[in-house]
Amino acid sequence: MPEDKPPTPAPPLVRPRPDDGQGAVVVERQTSKTEPPRMYQVVLLNDDYTPMEFVVMVLQEYFNRDLESATQIMLKIHHEGRGVCGVYSKDVAATKVELVLAAARRGGHPLQCIMEAA
Template structure:
């Protein structure tokens, strides 16, 4: 390109608009069989939470019946739910997670 020439700018119609994907909450549900220790282990392993954060969420699940584990794009939230359910079934627990749009 010669001196003084500029690259052509893309018109506003040609520019690709990027948007943030919608986010989804991963919720863990209380049950009468899954141990508190297992819930804390899963929260730490799957959601990468600290000891104190995992214990806080576990207590919310225990006392309120539901705990918010994290917020992610749909595909990641779905993968986390599947991982929790797989770990729970292997350990013999009926632990359940769900996804809710934020």
């Protein structure tokens, strides 16, 4: 037969003391500065096979460049081997890289696009 244990007494009730008006409130002000997000540049790399027109189209479609600035960036890529398309937060830059690479694959082009810390 189970052994009967005496009931455990309930803990005593603790009631807050009424404020006598003499209490003081200390407020500590903490200043925390949020750092701006780290920025990344999206870079297109030159190759010998991707048509210049395709590069211009990518710059217009995915980086909102007008024809003149897209052509200037394309020529920089062609002559210097690389060109910065834009500077973005990490997530936006990564998304743009993936979109460009997918468009290049769909078009059958070996165009390479990378992101680097700005």
